[in-house]
Amino acid sequence: MVKVVVVGDRLVSSETLKEAALQLTIGAEIEVMEFNWHADLTKDQFQEKILQIEKGGPEAVQVPEGIVEAMADADYLLVHIAPVSKEMLANASQLKMIGTCRGGLEHVAVDSIKEKNIPLIHVIRNAEPVADFTVGLIYAETRNIARGHRDAMTGKWTKAFPNDPYKTTIDQLKVGLIGLGYIGKLVVKRLNALGVEVMAYDPFVDPERIKKEGLSVEFKELEEVFSEADVLSLHMRVTPETTNMVSDHLISLMKPSAYLINTARAAVLDKNALITALKEKRIAGAALDVIWKEPIEMDDPLLQLNNVTLTPHIAGDTIDAIPKSPYLLRDVINAYLKNGISDMLIKL
Structure with missing residues (x-):
């Protein structure tokens, strides 16, 4: 018998976590013990709890009553944003894995997990929506969908756009990705x-490994991707190394017919370098779902450009990404149990 402790909250129900837990391919009968962390709060009240945990970590909030005792013989722990505290982990003598169905780890006592050498799996719960949105932005920017809509809504029947010399179908474009995570x-x-x-x-x-996963990708050096791609799409995390990584130098390597897409984080891109390139028409255009200061200020020079598509950080915003995230966590854990490796295994 394998014991799995699940902790639901207002956004992800314990019932869904339990269903996902019962579908783990552990190779033994599964017993699930359910807990809830503030599942009864209003949206605003729960947001306050999230802010507390994001600022102060798992020790800044109370854990569900009885969970410390339940951890004594737990084999697996699955949560969303409920705290995984030092006290919980101190009492977990046989814990084999922790799974959290979100990207951030503010709610987890990472140092304690590292000390106990417990595998920690997380998922990017809105990965599918962001991937969809990225392709949508490629269409929107290369075919002027957003600009055409904006003009039509103001009575303008625009038929000519700055990228007219380069317009073609998506299968004629070479897309370069910077960052090949989930x-x-x-x-x-x-x-x-x-x-x-x-x-x-x-x-x-x-x-x-990418080839074994059935994906067709040609790996190249950074400067090669920038100089050869028709569309550059950014997918790296913000770190000291990646902050302003997409600099004036890299942008200068892009073709005049190339586009830059960013659904990652604004900080990976040098704002002044991008704006200058767009103003001078040194690249065909850009599409950004992330802005350096959100919401965008009315005097932001981006708003004066006619070759950029802007959206208000909504790439991951769908009604089912968060509630259904336990099933994504289930799939990632099962793949890890089968293969022994995972992009979603946190290296501590």
Whole structure:
């Protein structure tokens, strides 16, 4: 008998976590013990709890009553944003794995997990929506969908756009991805299905492993991707190394007919370098779902450009991404149990 403790909350129900837990391919009968962390709060009240845990970590909030005792013989722990505290982990003598169905780890006592050497699996719960949105932005920017709509709504029947010399169908474009993590691979999957040639730069990814996953990607050096791609799509995390990584130098390597897409984080892109390139028409255009200061200020120079598509950080915003995230966590854990490796295993 394997014991799995699940902790639901207002956004992800314990019932869904339990159902996902029962579908783990552990190779033994599964017993699930359910807990809830503030599932009865209003949206605003729960947001306050999230802010507390994001600022102060798992020790800043109370854990569900009885969970510390339940951890004594727990084999697996599955949560969304409920705290995984030091006290819980101190009492977990046989815990084999922790799974959390979100990308951030503010709610987890990471140091304690590291000390006990417990595998920690997380998922990017809105990965599928972001991948969809990325492809949507490629269409929107290269075919002027958003600009055409904006003009039509103001009575303008615009037929000419700055990128007119370069307009073509998506299967004629070479797309270059910078970062080939979970979201990046989902973008590749979609582009492969559309018959689009894909190249990528990610020094931390094994090309042979990507090939075994059935994805068609040509790996190249960073400068090669920027100079050869018709569309550059950014998918890296913000770190000291990636902050302003997409600089004036890299943008200067892009073709005049190339587009830059960003659904990652604004900080990976040098704002002044991008705005200058767009103003001078040194690239065909850009599409951004992330802005350096949100909401965008009315005097932001981006608003004066006619070759950029802007959306208000909504790439991951769907009604089912968070509630259904336990099933994504289930799939990732099962893949890890089968293969012994996972992009979603946190390296502590």
